[in-house]
Amino acid sequence: MKIVSSITAAVLVVLGLIFIVGSQGMVARLGLGILLFLGAGVMIYLGRMQPQVTKTEVTVKQEIDLTGDVKLEQMTCNNCGATLSKNSVEVKAGAIFIHCEHCGTSYQIEEAPKW
Numbered sequence: 001m002k003i004v005s006s007i008t009a010a011v012l013v014v015l016g017l018i019f020i021v022g023s024q025g026m027v028a029r030l031g032l033g034i035l036l037f038l039g040a041g042v043m044i045y046l047g048r049m050q051p052q053v054t055k056t057e058v059t060v061k062q063e064i065d066l067t068g069d070v071k072l073e074q075m076t077c078n079n080c081g082a083t084l085s086k087n088s089v090e091v092k093a094g095a096i097f098i099h100c101e102h103c104g105t106s107y108q109i110e111e112a113p114k115w
Helices: 002-021 027-048
Strands: 089-092 095-099 106-108
Touching: 002 027
Parallel strands: none
Antiparallel strands: 089 095, 095 106
């Protein structure tokens, strides 16, 4: 927006100069040249008064609500049987993905119904 307002202000200044220099005593042309200069001043003012963009940090917190009795078990890789660490588990688009650090296999955990 700042670039557009600066270019517009420059065009208005040039047109204002043309009308003022070419007025030759005609009040209407002189008035129009002054109005164009004022418009250029307004465009410069508006270009400088744009709000500054600030970065905001977003923290995503995911909580899982489990039903029934929950027992803590060590997770093992379905491919090689190696124990998985907390760095192996990743949540993408609401689904849980596993990446085994030992064999390099990646897969999604599917929850089977308990009935």
